[in-house]
Amino acid sequence: MQLINVNTDQMIxxxxxxxxxxxxxxxxxxxxxxxxxxxxxxxSPCSSIHTFFMKFSIDIIYLNQNNEIVGIEESLEPGKIGKRFADAKSVIELPAGTHKRTSTVIGQKVALQD
Structure with a gap:
């Protein structure tokens, strides 16, 4: 699947x-x-994550039921517990640095396309 930022039409x-x-x-x-x-x-479904038993840092995008970004964590290191966002229904784990590279921000909407 492809992850597209609907607001900017950018492929994440x-x-x-x-x-x-x-x-x-x-x-x-x-x-x-x-x-x-x-x-x-x-x-999905998922409202929080951890990075136990992982060997690299990740960026996390937290999505509500409408695929709107309700939270972002940058470069969460291995062995950590992610934040909880009340409206999160799913998460997308991405390579560390993706958030900055794509200028993705809370409030934007994403689409998952085949």
Missing amino acids: ADDVKSAYTFMSRFKGLMMKKSIAENAGLHI
């Missing part, structure tokens, strides 16, 4: 995998050696 990532089952949400990016610069993982 063009290789987003889905984690919609219990096992795929549980596993997430744990034990992976890295994540490609253009990749991401959409986890």
Whole structure:
């Protein structure tokens, strides 16, 4: 899937995998050696994340039910617990630095396209 910022028409990532089952949400990016610069993982349902057993930092975009960005965390290091955002229904995990590179901000809307 591709992750597109609807407000700016910018592609945030063009290789987003889905984690919609219990096992795929549980596993997430744990034990992976890295994540490609253009990749991401959409986890749903999900309102918070952790980076235990991860080997790299990530950016996290928290989305509400309308795919509007309600929270962003930059460069969350391995072994940490992410913030909780009351309206978050899903998250997208991206390589560290994606937020700054794409100028994505809270309040914008994203689309996941095949």
